[in-house]
């Protein structure tokens with residue numbers, strides 16, 4: 562079946578593009594995705610600066626030349642990249658900021674409400690500065706801003722762009738969750754407060770980074786932190802504002818991904834399940850029975866740790882995910898699976 566599809570694909574390509582014929586005929590058709598050069602680069606995108614990887618690299622390599630793996634050193638590497646992380650003073654934002662540094666980023670700007678960063682953030686910054694073997698500086702920076710203030714957030718993006726000469730990745734992690742409130746009498750003011758941070762603030766953050774990505778023309782990756790609550794309802798929790806806001810973020814990412822694809826700016830959502838942070842501690846520390854309940858709601862039988870988002874954020878921010886946009890990546894212990 563696969564061979565038939567490949568052969569069919571080959572003949573269609575040959576007909577459509579005569580320039581390609583000699584090369585296609587020479588290279589016996591394989592199941593491997595190929596990057597075409599020259600005029601046909603537009604079909605699979607240009608090769609990254611470090612050239613072909615994977616099977617394409619293996620097939621091109623002279624038989625006696627030494628070979629080195631590229632997956633972690635090239636595709637996953639954020640060497641020299643610059644990132645902006647909202648909500649980066651603590652919790653999932655801070656965890657993901659450090660992950661970007663460990664993946665090689667030159668500088669990661671954490672944006673959050675307090676004028677000065679917290680003790681945890683300062684400790685993490687100092688730890689990042691001591692990390693050995695990073696491909697670039699690995700600098701964690703802090704900037705105070707309210708993501709609800711569009712002008713301030715745009716300006717902050719511009720400051721980062723002016724300072725660093727590029728912005729490559731953005732994680733919009735700032736968010737709020739309120740206490741249980743009956744949906745039939747949900748107060749307008751409180752509903753608006755959640756929307757202002759979780760929807761407007763996420764948009765303004767993505768805009769701030771996206772404007773700089775467009776300005777420097779290197780493409781980029783915008784990761785909007787949504788939640789599994791954007792596509793399921795948390796059992797027995799009266800969180801209509803939060804759930805609605807996270808659903809909006811899912812559609813925001815798809816919509817922005819479609820507009821920004823031609824600029825090579827990718828936009829995806831990362832949707833965590835239950836993870837113990839200050840946000841969830843407001844429930845878990847006051848109603849300890851919830852721990853067992855939440856753990857029982859996924860097949861792994863436990864809640865998650867913030868560090869379990871390190872891999873996915875590094876993947877989404879890096880060249881390892883260059884064909885991924887407009888997607889929602891669920892990291893929920895399988896909460897959706899039953």
Ligand SMILES: NC(=O)c1ccc[n+]([C@@H]2O[C@H](COP(=O)([O-])OP(=O)(O)OC[C@H]3O[C@@H](n4cnc5c(N)ncnc54)[C@H](O)[C@@H]3O)[C@@H](O)[C@H]2O)c1
Pocket residue numbers: 647648649650651652653654672673674675706707708709733734735736737758762786787788789832833834835836837838839840841
């Ligand atoms: N913890 C979970 O189980 C979980 C699950 C799914 C999604 N999320 C989402 O992950 C994100 C991070 O949450 P967390 O669990 O780390 O919670 P957290 O409360 O520890 O972190 C949220 C951060 O956002 C900042 N913030 C809030 N309003 C802001 C504003 N107006 N301007 C700038 N910063 C602001 C807070 O100061 C805080 O540092 C949120 O968007 C949350 O909805 C969390």
